[in-house]
Amino acid sequence: xxxxxxxxxxxxxxxxxxxxxxxxxxxxxxxxxxxxxxxxxxxxxxxxxxxxxxxxxxxxxxxxxxxxxxxxxxxxxxxxxxxxxxxxxxxxxxxxxxxxxxxxxxxxxxxxxxxxxxxxxxxxxxxxxxxxxxxxxxxxxxxxxxxxxxxxxxxxxxxxxxxxxxxxxxxxxxxxxxxxxxxxxxxxxxxxxxxxxxxxxxxxxxxxxxxxxxxxxxxxxxxxxxxxxxxxxxxxxxxxxxxxxxxxxxxxxxxxxxxxxxxxxxxxxxxxxxxxxxxxxxxxxxxxxxxxxxxxxxxxxxxxxxxxxxxxxxxxxxxxxxxxxxxxxxxxxxxxxxxxxxxxxxxxxxxxxxxxxxxxxxxxxxxxxx
Ligand SMILES: NC(=O)c1ccc[n+]([C@@H]2O[C@H](COP(=O)([O-])OP(=O)(O)OC[C@H]3O[C@@H](n4cnc5c(N)ncnc54)[C@H](OP(=O)(O)O)[C@@H]3O)[C@@H](O)[C@H]2O)c1
Numbered sequence: 001x002x003x004x005x006x007x008x009x010x011x012x013x014x015x016x017x018x019x020x021x022x023x024x025x026x027x028x029x030x031x032x033x034x035x036x037x038x039x040x041x042x043x044x045x046x047x048x049x050x051x052x053x054x055x056x057x058x059x060x061x062x063x064x065x066x067x068x069x070x071x072x073x074x075x076x077x078x079x080x081x082x083x084x085x086x087x088x089x090x091x092x093x094x095x096x097x098x099x100x101x102x103x104x105x106x107x108x109x110x111x112x113x114x115x116x117x118x119x120x121x122x123x124x125x126x127x128x129x130x131x132x133x134x135x136x137x138x139x140x141x142x143x144x145x146x147x148x149x150x151x152x153x154x155x156x157x158x159x160x161x162x163x164x165x166x167x168x169x170x171x172x173x174x175x176x177x178x179x180x181x182x183x184x185x186x187x188x189x190x191x192x193x194x195x196x197x198x199x200x201x202x203x204x205x206x207x208x209x210x211x212x213x214x215x216x217x218x219x220x221x222x223x224x225x226x227x228x229x230x231x232x233x234x235x236x237x238x239x240x241x242x243x244x245x246x247x248x249x250x251x252x253x254x255x256x257x258x259x260x261x262x263x264x265x266x267x268x269x270x271x272x273x274x275x276x277x278x279x280x281x282x283x284x285x286x287x288x289x290x291x292x293x294x295x296x297x298x299x300x301x302x303x304x305x306x307x308x309x310x311x312x313x314x315x316x317x318x319x320x321x322x323x324x325x326x327x328x329x330x331x332x333x334x335x336x337x338x339x340x341x342x343x344x345x346x347x348x349x350x351x352x353x354x355x356x357x358x359x360x361x362x363x364x365x366x367x368x369x370x
Pocket of ligand 1: 039041069070101125164197358
């Protein structure tokens, strides 16, 4: 059946570009599909799940929309059907095969294991289980084998979606690692408002309006003025070490995903006043020689990567190129001239972190479960 759908936006939150688009898609509701629940349906990632499920024609036999008591009773349209949002409780998962969680770490910690015990396979967007031994941490293009033992119908489980900055970095760096083995990686991020959720996007809009109107910006979500400013990532800081949690996620998660505890990584994560899609500048040191041409060839062959690398016209990836797109965009691929050998490269990467950094990656994981 063909249908046309305009996604309904969360109250108080402007529709994203993706949700404003009218999507034409085949309904994927099918009697033998899995029973799906979305936890955190009203959030930035929850809303993106709906777009991605339709875009990918994901099969489902039933759909459950879950959020907090604040949202219970509100309506959410999906593929021509109006669903009533239910309050998330311990009993929400008795009739669920796949639960897509995006309601924050504390909710995942509390209810993820309960959902898995009830027989659901939890695909979790929070950091709650990423480093837990036995929980696969998966980017489907990179390490699908880590979850090959988990399938719908074989009992409950938890699978973790990596941090958005890690996913975007590894989509670009993994194909190069496969050619020349990365020895050391130095990442600087330029992270968008959307990474901190729907309320942070609204804060950037409101502060931008206020500053342009000559009024003082009123920080609520972030401690500092966000409009016309940038600051060190707002995650918790390890005072002794001098790294914030976002930076350490890049370090630890890469080691787990690549199954390479020896990989050397340093990162500086910065929040910039971009609405949606993260950018990352990445410097790489390899064990073997790698040329620019070899790197571009490997990137072009990797699924989920697009290249924008036009030196003549100074045209390289931007967050707007990546916004609402599935692929991660890579450019500025160049030999590191600070080295005397051919074992160093620099790149610039942009990816939509609500999409590939969260909802799309989780739905790709769900596809591997069928
Ligand atoms: N934004 C990103 O790009 C991104 C990327 C990767 C991972 N993540 C992770 O995904 C999760 C959600 O992020 P987000 O950006 O979508 O946040 P968000 O826009 O703030 O949405 C939070 C969602 O969680 C729900 N929620 C909050 N408290 C709840 C409770 N007690 N019970 C049930 N539901 C509750 C909210 O429902 P109500 O509306 O009812 O309050 C809302 O649906 C976080 O763990 C985040 O770290 C986000």
